[in-house]
Amino acid sequence: MKLRSLLFVPGDRPDRFAKAAASGADALILDLEDSVSPEKKQEARVAVARWLEGGRLLPCFVRINPLDSDLAEADLAAVLPFRPDGLVLPKAEGAASVRRLVDLAGDSCPPILPIATETPAAIFELGSYRQMGERLAGLTWGAEDLPAAIGAASSREADGSYTAPYAMARSLVLFGAHAGGVAAIETVYPDISDVDGLAAYVARGRRDGFTGMMAIHPAQVPTINAGFTPSDAEIAHARSIVDAFAAAPGAGALKLDGRMIDRPHLKQAEALLARAGDLANTLN
Numbered sequence: 001m002k003l004r005s006l007l008f009v010p011g012d013r014p015d016r017f018a019k020a021a022a023s024g025a026d027a028l029i030l031d032l033e034d035s036v037s038p039e040k041k042q043e044a045r046v047a048v049a050r051w052l053e054g055g056r057l058l059p060c061f062v063r064i065n066p067l068d069s070d071l072a073e074a075d076l077a078a079v080l081p082f083r084p085d086g087l088v089l090p091k092a093e094g095a096a097s098v099r100r101l102v103d104l105a106g107d108s109c110p111p112i113l114p115i116a117t118e119t120p121a122a123i124f125e126l127g128s129y130r131q132m133g134e135r136l137a138g139l140t141w142g143a144e145d146l147p148a149a150i151g152a153a154s155s156r157e158a159d160g161s162y163t164a165p166y167a168m169a170r171s172l173v174l175f176g177a178h179a180g181g182v183a184a185i186e187t188v189y190p191d192i193s194d195v196d197g198l199a200a201y202v203a204r205g206r207r208d209g210f211t212g213m214m215a216i217h218p219a220q221v222p223t224i225n226a227g228f229t230p231s232d233a234e235i236a237h238a239r240s241i242v243d244a245f246a247a248a249p250g251a252g253a254l255k256l257d258g259r260m261i262d263r264p265h266l267k268q269a270e271a272l273l274a275r276a277g278d279l280a281n282t283l284n
Helices: 014-021 038-053 072-082 095-108 126-135 145-150 164-179 195-208 218-227 232-247 263-283
Strands: 005-010 027-031 060-063 086-089 112-114 138-140 183-186 212-215 253-256 259-262
Touching (some): 005 014, 014 027, 014 038, 027 086, 038 060, 072 095, 086 095, 095 112, 095 126, 112 126, 126 164, 145 164, 183 195, 195 218, 212 218, 232 263, 259 263
Parallel strands (some): 005 027, 005 212, 027 060, 060 086, 086 112, 112 138, 138 183, 183 212
Antiparallel strands (some): 253 259
16 A cells, blocks of 8 residues: 555534545545534544445544544444545554554454554554554554644744654654554644645655655645656666676675665665655556
8 A cells, every 4th residue: 555645624514535545645534522512522433434335445544533532432333434545643652552543453454554643642652563564554644643642832842843752752653663564754833824844744755764654634635646656767766776786796885876776775775766766556
């Protein structure tokens, strides 16, 4: 499953489902949690179940309510019979939360995408996700619930960059995902109208090692997809690195286009070509 872009859709707004599915997103996140008011939870469950049952055009995740709420089991009972492609787990606190969700969902549990930084305790569990890598679709984070949980004024500086505690949380999720061998999914960019800011945010995410990102509006999807898709020039350069080492299999370092390259460059090139190949197979 290719996950460059995952678009949130409120579960109680079925009128938006088709538009979201036509946005070009790699997957939808049909939300039963924050975007749905308490009095509309059951209405949202019914709408999401009907959409899943009706034949989806792209992978559909469902964000359930937190496991420590009295809502999660009802969410699972409503949607699991229709086999969502994944479950987004809010307020996750490491491998123990994943195990608990797997136990609740049983044999029909699809891959899980934990939102891994929404409580103070969650920060200390980020290394544990590698224990459950085979159960995960990826690992992602959020920058809103954690500051609220600890009484912080904001997670961002005046220029929009993250303050030190939340930059650390972002980094730990990135390393936690790669330690577990799963997709590292960047959190949302909240300013829908700021196209240039979104493009820069996507570029930083990809530069740092994220492989995809969540979106809150269909208009964000093309920028996210473009930013997380290797360009023709990047693919050509990666192939030249692989070819250079293939021609000199015993070499630890080589000169290519006037620059020295070594085995870490080869590993990066192979990973980029694998992502490009996966994307091509998904789109064909």
